[in-house]
Amino acid sequence: MAVFTEVSFEEAQALLRQLNLGELRELRGIEGGIENTNYFATTDQGEHVLTLFERLSAEQLPFYLHLMKHLAQRGIPVPDPAADRDGDILHRLKGKPAAVVNRLRGRSVLAPGPEHCAAVGTTLARMHLAARDFNRSQPNLRGLAWWNETVPVVLVHLSDSQRTLILAELAFQNHVAASSAYAALPRGPVHADLFRDNVMFDDGQLSGFFDFYFAGVDAWLFDIAVCLNDWCIELETGAHDAVRAHSLLAAYTAVRPLAAAERQLLPALLRAGALRFWISRLWDFHLPREAAMLQPHDPGHFERVLRQRIRQPVTA
Ligand SMILES: Nc1ncnc2c1ncn2[C@@H]1O[C@H](COP(=O)(O)OP(=O)(O)OP(=O)(O)O)[C@@H](O)[C@H]1O
């Protein structure tokens, strides 16, 4: 149960009133989620999600919340953070940074078909374009610098063959990041964690992207790679699914065609996307933070994906 900090009905009601969101009818802790405390809060005006941030600091949060607001204002389906009468969207509750957003309709589709992948591709491209004029900047905090810092920390937990793989891949990614093709990649705010469980569908229609708390400024291609590595694979084996990948990419490129450097570097960034989550899962698995890790994800999954992307490069 992802309620690390208990919030009483009265405490939630007081915040919702400040935000002019009406009278609280029901407050329910949300199970699942491993980072934050989340509640569904139903008022006489609608359904909301109250989040208390357990890990992220008040310095990092404005980027994520203002990005969501920016996108929502441009018609991209994402949760819209509610402002108080001073216009602030980052609040405090129980001594923790907090936000209230609208509840997206529907549920996640955990066994997506080509049509779901196409919807993700279209909305991802629209989101990238809509964020071009977002005026705040924060790097992807789970990017190359973090991989370079974290690989040495997890190394002791790996077998010889895993160690060889992760070090070789890290060297390859440092090399890629220093290349002129990489410098030519179009960049902007990206979600960077747009897995199946961070997208809602309602009645077959995509109703929203959520969980923007790993977002940052990075290559748009990295976002595409993260999506392909989750939406367009067989979860059991990590094998690439060409039909779903074609759907996602065709839909994406119908909105924003890929640059030459993006086509060239897709195989390398698919590897980068796999490496990123292999490292974070190893880190979560072997160095669990107090209380926060309920069910660490399987690191072996992204090791398999990485090995496959190296063996059989996927091109656009
Ligand atoms: N705006 C929203 N609308 C509808 N449901 C939401 C919304 N935000 C969160 N949820 C629900 O709450 C659950 C947990 O949220 P979330 O995935 O953001 O948790 P977390 O702990 O922040 O992150 P993580 O996914 O990294 O574990 C989601 O799976 C989803 O069901």
Ligand SMILES: N[C@@H](CCO)C(=O)O
């Ligand atoms: N999407 C991440 C979880 C943290 O957002 C993973 O599957 O490892």
